Amino acid sequence: MDVNFQFDWSAAIGSIPYLLPGIPWTLLISFGGLAIGFFIGIFFGLLRISPLRWLRWPAIVYVEVFRGTPILVQVLFIFYGLPQLLGGPINALVAGIAAIAVNSGAYISEIVRGGVQSIERGQGEASLSLGLSRSQAFRYVIWPQAFRRMIPPWVIRASSASKTPHCFQ
Structure with missing residues (x-):
């Protein structure tokens, strides 16, 4: 094993011009998904503390499903599986925002539930x-x-x- 390995930074630095155009898209998908997830989380978080069982159980199922599956599985299901159910393709931007929204909404709903119950x-x-x-x-x-x-x-x-x-x- 060669202990004197030197990392070649030229490959990483040379790829920066190819990565820069993706920054605005990354920010749009991230902030868009988190903003929508914020409202989803408040909605489902308040449903989780409802005294009515028929309101509480769908929220519990939503939270457990989206917190219990990896986000990559959710992205793949939304981009490839949902079009099979809907009968038409979904834009990649919409699928990315939707995946982050439903995933972060599940986590935020637990924050809301915990905050209110505290x-x-x-x-x-x-x-x-x-x-x-x-x-x-x-x-x-x-x-x-x-x-x-x-x-x-x-x-x-x-x-x-x-x-x-x-x-x-």
């Missing part, structure tokens, strides 16, 4: 005793506190975007 029960009870309705209590008391607790995991999730191994999430 607020002490007494906060809701106190707001109800002050005369607020359940929706007002959630909107004015529970959600602002939960949102503040959700910011650090959201920032970490957005910065790692699916690169973090499942054992660390």
Whole structure:
């Protein structure tokens, strides 16, 4: 085994002009998918804490399926499998954004669920005793506190975007 190996940087540096045109597309797909995933995550996260079982179970299935499968499998299914079901091709840009959106939406929904459930029960009870309705209590008391607790995991999730191994999430 040759211990004195020297890496040839000319191949890496020579490929930079070919990689630069992909940067705007990468940013578009990443930020587009994360923005859509943010709203998907809030929707399914709130469904996960619903007292109604028929609302909670589809959210549980969504989260478990999209957190339990690798994102590469999701990309391949959306790009190759979904056209078979829909009967027509899907644009690669749309497929990439959709894959990141559904994947990040599943993770963000768990952040939302955890953030809302981390607020002490007494906060809701106190707001109800002050005369607020359940929706007002959630909107004015529970959600602002939960949102503040959700910011650090959201920032970490957005910065790692699916690169973090499942054992660390």
